[in-house]
Amino acid sequence: MADALLQVRDVHLALPAADGPRPVLAGVDLAVPRGSFTCVVGPSGCGKSTLLGVVAGLRRPDRGQVLLDGCDVTGVPGRAAWMAQDDLLLEWRTVLDNVALGLEVQGVRRRDARERVRDLLVEFGLADHADARPSELSGGLRQRAALARTVAQGRDLLLLDEPFGALDALTRLHLQRWLAATWAQHRWTVVMVTHDVREAVALADQVVRLSGQPARVAARHPVDDPRPRHPTRPGAGARAVEHSVLTGLGALGVADAEPDRARHDP
Amino acid sequence: MADALLQVRDVHLALPAADGPRPVLAGVDLAVPRGSFTCVVGPSGCGKSTLLGVVAGLRRPDRGQVLLDGCDVTGVPGRAAWMAQDDLLLEWRTVLDNVALGLEVQGVRRRDARERVRDLLVEFGLADHADARPSELSGGLRQRAALARTVAQGRDLLLLDEPFGALDALTRLHLQRWLAATWAQHRWTVVMVTHDVREAVALADQVVRLSGQPARVAARHPVDDPRPRHPTRPGAGARAVEHSVLTGLGALGVADAEPDRARHDP
Amino acid sequence: DGAATDADRPVVRFALDWTPNTNHTGLEVALAQGWFDDAGLDVQVLPYTDVQPDALIDAGAAEAGISFHGDSVLAQAAGADVVAVLAPLQHWASAIAVRADDATITRPRDLDGRVYAGFGGPAEVPLLQAVIRADGGRGDVTAVTLGTSAYAALYAGEADVAIPFVAWEGLAAQRVGTPLRYFRYTDYGFPDAYAVLVDARRSWVADEPEVAAAFVDALRRGYQYAADHPDEAAELLVAAHPDAFADPGMVVESQRLLAAEYMRAADGTVGGIETAQLAGYGDFLLEQGLLAGPDGDVLTTRPDWSTFHVDLGGEP
Amino acid sequence: MTDVPGRALAVGVGGLALLGVWQVVVATGDVAPRLLPSPARVAQQAWTHRDALATHAGATLTVTLVGFAVSVAVAWALAVTLDRLPRLRTGVVPLLVASQTVPVLVVAPLLVLWFGFGLAPKVLVVTLVTFFPVALGLVEGFAAAGPGASALLATMGASRWQEFVHVRLPAAMPRFFTALRIGVTYAVVGAVVAEYAGAVQGLGTYMTMQRAAFRTDLVLAAVGACAALTLALYALTCAVERVVVPWGRARRVRRG
Amino acid sequence: MTDVPGRALAVGVGGLALLGVWQVVVATGDVAPRLLPSPARVAQQAWTHRDALATHAGATLTVTLVGFAVSVAVAWALAVTLDRLPRLRTGVVPLLVASQTVPVLVVAPLLVLWFGFGLAPKVLVVTLVTFFPVALGLVEGFAAAGPGASALLATMGASRWQEFVHVRLPAAMPRFFTALRIGVTYAVVGAVVAEYAGAVQGLGTYMTMQRAAFRTDLVLAAVGACAALTLALYALTCAVERVVVPWGRARRVRRG
């Protein structure tokens, strides 16, 4: 782990709630090697997005550190491209201009930035909507625009919070493949939150499972299947990991139990 | 189809776009029998949410009719409980009050409404967040609150737009089961948009697939597997339907093709 | 004083032109001495407002009030329901004034090209111009409409000339060490005029002549007393407005000056209005084309000045 | 909430700095005290005349409160009506704008002519001066409710009234309070203007008198009293907002 | 856009209805024309004196435009500064509020005494009257940008300036224009007040003079000129908003 690009060390964080501060992260440790693909899974509301925010430098943890390339970047944003769970499209920019935003911020002239992201719009099925306002997009189109904006920044480290949650099977497959291929080509480092375990094992080098409230890392599963992989036809290693992650989440246990008596125990 | 509770007849609708009105629905026909469970699938941005809005009476189509119980209710809202794709939680209400909103609108006193939805909050894993503001919720918690608000209205007809899109495997399973069981018990009629085909075949009596831009009904697949069903272990009938829906969507073809050369063709 | 508590006493609302000053002394005397009460009147003095007393009287918001020679004539020509009933000051008590320390203005014609600080009245500039021209100047002054801060502008040097009351602003300026130099209208060909007039609603005078007469009589007695006993009258004024005067000594001095030089007619009487004197300045306004009739058109025919005042009797 | 003392401190420091500069300017420069007295002198004279100031301030406060209450009521009635009748809105809003262009200074004396020296004309002036920003804030606030929430209520079978209560009303609150803050600021000024036009008592009357008496120090003392009144009312609206719009400044943390 | 003629019609009808009522009241009731002349008479006299009115309106327009331009500049400078220095904000905003409580009516004459009869004191009065609502609208508009968008910009490595330009600035636009509309309305009134305090020309001066001459009809004609000026400026801000904030009224349809 000495060569890990990103290290999260013993991160603790409490967030305000109606009845006072509530611990959300309680000693999260994470190591992400350079050029690897990490998926984070865990029960809804456990703290995945919060953890991603800490890694992005948007939230300063109460305790613990975030190291990037060995440097302490705790609470310092601006090192990674971040895609929020809600898309955060800027209502005052068209789809094209939203996608070009990152480049503009990097100092690229507006016209050049637009030119450079046009291909991406085509790739993401957004070409027809380049001049639409976000308020005129469907949920899936919004999510694609947000993802396009994130990758358009051309960063080495991507932090993605459920990037495919609102997509239909075909678009999802297409973008998963596009991401896997582009990642492999550019040697990006990706940390991606998802609630689709099959997606996680299809894409990741390691799947990190968080436990619920407050969140700790409950398990780390390396996925060693060769690439390129078929998301809809997982190999033996991926199937094994999928099974143990689902078991860890408690999803298999429930599925096997008598349907009507099943109860959710967070 | 004479006894269909809900009928959608030849619905056409164009929405404004940067380059003038763009047809979104082009002759959609749908029949939903009373007490049945219908799932709508289709490519992202094809018009599923728009169609649901038409059914809910929120949008008046340019042409065509929506019949409920034989009555023309085109453009008349207020007959069905509707859950939007984005959760539409009211920021000025706590989770509890958001869920109780429908009852309050029906004239139930605020205190009584709150009392009556408490159990639902527990069922949906929201009990800990009853007094939280929507802005303090994770994406999955928001979605659960929106779903709880929809079912809390106690309507016979539910229109759900991707109700489980932001949920982790376990919570999703749990709520799918809860919905299937409650639907069976109350003989609700449900129309649900989803992009998860496995979810669709696990829950539905019929799966309706829309084609893309502009949307038409491309196929109708009855699912005749006996209930209760296991979402994670589909029966033979369900597996067959899943296969043909995925094929129809083009997702299987892509999955089988050479990964790196796959291209999205909308 | 049984009459004083009688709720049925006729009410006379009286409008003021300015914050309390010695032009009001007679009114305060009559109030303080209870002469209105004795006449069975309930006189209510309205506070000073931005609205001209003539407008208040015309609108029915007051029965009587303080006006000026020019203003009264203008209002009556325009058809306002007012009429002059009393002349507290029998002579022209205001004057064109510059700062005495301004050596560049020693006579009216030096005012050419200067800034006049005024109130927006229609007669001010023509009057000023007439004086300048009578002195051989061109009469091109810039008029700035300032209202209540006109004198402050003069003292501050922002304006060069203003029209103060000699016995009020003039005295005040002198007592704070910035004395003024005056150019008197009568020195430049103008007939004498009534500086201050009391106007009443014409229809009120017609409808309730006894009440109006009783009121004017009591008021005239007040001014008579102020002319006869300036020191006592000044004290009554100060006592009626304990907060208003920073320098009570000036009030006494002002009242003495008024009593000595401005309040009595040539025959020594107080308050009376002569048609001839009213007509003098009235004709000037008419000739200047400053009088407009009720329809807004400039008056061309000479009005019957004798109808512009009524003598309600009483002992002069 | 915890930063209230810090806030008070900041305000205090800012205010004192301003007064300090003023005092120094007056002390060093040769400004005639008739034109600009020192703050120390103003304070001392204000203390001497505190009884008169308090009486007049009380009168002004009454006018302000009654007038502003009427104004807010009028603004609400109007905004709710316009919100429900959008047709009317396009026709009426420009007329409201036009109504604002009538200078109060011109109208106030006319009101005195028509209504005399009682409370009525003053309340009217305050209302005229303040109802517009409040009504405009409300109208735009109602419109600020997104269409989604209204659609939701429609599917719940909500009446227009329920939609209004549950969606447009709460959505308008933030802008309403911004407008209320602007309005209350002008309310005191309006009351003073009204008193200028004609009043027996009040800070406006007091200022007129003191100005005519060349007592700039007392005029400024009255201005100070005005400022104190307004700040108190402004703080009050902030406090009310904190109670009425708790979601506005909810336990907010940076997201991610 | 298509409803501009309809809108103009609605305004016209509303305005004419009002004038009609007024004309009827004057014609039937026995109101002295000195107190309340009929609109027909006002219009006719306005036409007769159109040259004088135009000259004075021109002077007022100049003061208004220069003053409001300065005001908007000051408001921007202030709001941007306060937005970047939140510490300062808690201390300064109450002082701004206090600055608004100083009645212009009292200050305007002092300003004239200090700065003379040129443009300066009038521009100052307009600025004093209008910068506050504009600045407040901007400050609250900047704050209205959700924390999410700012967080996004931070992860993009945006400087504070870039965050401002790309997030806070556009987010503030709707409230800025609301504030601008309130501000421009008061700008004309402010100019008139300033002219009341002391001016050679302008509608305020003209009103004073005509009031003194008992020409209520011409006073009202000047009031009408004021209203026309304000409406024109108000319409201008609306037009500018439509260009600057296209997303505000984007091809909006009911959702679902």
Ligand SMILES: Nc1ncnc2c1ncn2[C@@H]1O[C@H](COP(=O)(O)OP(=O)(O)OP(=O)(O)O)[C@@H](O)[C@H]1O
């Ligand atoms: N308010 C709107 N104004 C203009 N166009 C709109 C609007 N809402 C949706 N559209 C367009 O209509 C089409 C259908 O949108 P809709 O939301 O119905 O898609 P969907 O099938 O629900 O997609 P998804 O699976 O991504 O939610 C899209 O192309 C979208 O851009």
Ligand SMILES: Nc1ncnc2c1ncn2[C@@H]1O[C@H](COP(=O)(O)OP(=O)(O)OP(=O)(O)O)[C@@H](O)[C@H]1O
């Ligand atoms: N701004 C906030 N203020 C207070 N509490 C918050 C805030 N944001 C999140 N929380 C709480 O912190 C917990 C973790 O939230 P987080 O968004 O990290 O969950 P998550 O794992 O991403 O869930 P999901 O899968 O539903 O998106 C939740 O209980 C949530 O209610």
Ligand SMILES: Cc1ncc(C[n+]2csc(CCO)c2C)c(N)n1
């Ligand atoms: C004490 C006192 N001083 C000044 C004025 C103001 N004023 C109004 S009209 C006029 C005379 C010229 O028309 C003057 C000087 C006043 N009313 N009373």
Ligand SMILES: [Mg+2]
């Ligand atoms: Mg999340």
Ligand SMILES: [Mg+2]
């Ligand atoms: Mg959708």
